Amino acid sequence: xxxxxxxxxxxxxxxxxxxxxxxxxxxGWDRLDSLELEGNYRGRKGVAxxxxxxxxxxFRLGSEAEITEFREEDSKS
Amino acid sequence: xxxxxCLNEVGDYDSTASHMVREAYRSDxxxxxxxxxxxxxxRMEVEEVRVRLEEFxxxxxxxxxxxxxxxxxxxxxxxxxxxxxQRPTREVLLGYVLEHQHFLRQWVISLSTVISRTKxxxxxxxxxxxxxxxxxxxxxxxxxxxxxxxxxxxxxxxREDIVNTPPLKRTRDALAELDRLSRTxxxxxxxxxxxxxxxxxxxxxxxxxxxYTYFDPSILKSGYPREVVEFLREGYDKDVKHSEYALExxxxxxxxxxxxxxxxxxxxxxxxxxLARLERARSLG
Numbered sequence: 178x179x180x181x182x183x184x185x186x187x188x189x190x191x192x193x194x195x196x197x198x199x200x201x202x203x204x205g206w207d208r209l210d211s212l213e214l215e216g217n218y219r220g221r222k223g224v225a226x227x228x229x230x231x232x233x234x235x236f237r238l239g240s241e242a243e244i245t246e247f248r249e250e251d252s253k254s
Numbered sequence: 255x256x257x258x259x260c261l262n263e264v265g266d267y268d269s270t271a272s273h274m275v276r277e278a279y280r281s282d283x284x285x286x287x288x289x290x291x292x293x294x295x296x297r298m299e300v301e302e303v304r305v306r307l308e309e310f311x312x313x314x315x316x317x318x319x320x321x322x323x324x325x326x327x328x329x330x331x332x333x334x335x336x337x338x339x340q341r342p343t344r345e346v347l348l349g350y351v352l353e354h355q356h357f358l359r360q361w362v363i364s365l366s367t368v369i370s371r372t373k374x375x376x377x378x379x380x381x382x383x384x385x386x387x388x389x390x391x392x393x394x395x396x397x398x399x400x401x402x403x404x405x406x407x408x409x410x411x412x413r414e415d416i417v418n419t420p421p422l423k424r425t426r427d428a429l430a431e432l433d434r435l436s437r438t439x440x441x442x443x444x445x446x447x448x449x450x451x452x453x454x455x456x457x458x459x460x461x462x463x464x465x466y467t468y469f470d471p472s473i474l475k476s477g478y479p480r481e482v483v484e485f486l487r488e489g490y491d492k493d494v495k496h497s498e499y500a501l502e503x504x505x506x507x508x509x510x511x512x513x514x515x516x517x518x519x520x521x522x523x524x525x526x527x528x529l530a531r532l533e534r535a536r537s538l539g
Binding site: 184185186187188218219220237239240245246 | 291333424525526
């Protein structure tokens, strides 16, 4: 990952890494140019971008910041 | 006074605020998470945290618990499980069955710790009666656990498949937390915290500002299987009495701050556990 990012705690940092890995795995991309997240512990939505491609998804994290649910949503072109 | 995040004894609001800010500066997960979810995501200095903590915890315990519970679970938007229960699908109800059997077992274990530790006879008696209704049955009526399983069978699952389904990790973690609380807090605070969870089925929550109730009461007269109606009706009829009486006793006998802190902790676990029901439902879909 090429950008230094501050997190409030280890849980959020681990969760963020897990989400990046999951997006890369599902898309087959070699990198993310940006990742936007919104929501809260009950459910979050994200938009990941690679060049002009985007991938929209929703997810939840468990008590150890593991991904417990992950679903692709309709992507914008 | 105990810290609302780690439950360690810390002193007064001044020392609690200093302690929480110190732990937040260390990026300690449970303190950061507690502050983010209850006070503010913004970094604050000690004096501001002290003021905000005092404001947050101000109020007579029973009224405070009811108001805060309604905000959390029946606010706008409500908890996703409450939303799903307005018109529950077969999968949502089966998710409820498969996870709730484990919750009911932990319920009995947690209330048993109250019975064994409290010196308040009224609380002991109330918990013994509650366990009997939930787990054993009385006056010729089957226990809630049995009504739950029958609901699952009526929705098309075999009894042996229901009872042999282990809990999801999210459920296991939530129940482990409830178990921990029941062995850590005073028995009177445990009693109040556990029974505050029954507010989820309190049909008077709209009087406290709720935009929804646990389920649309028209379900009780609708085309859902009889066993679904019987299970939901038990909670609808009984949980008002259970929760209000238990909260009155807890308010009378528990330390007010410990009771509120315990309730908040129980709601964290419960919030996650309700998500587990939906996670299970999605796995069945």
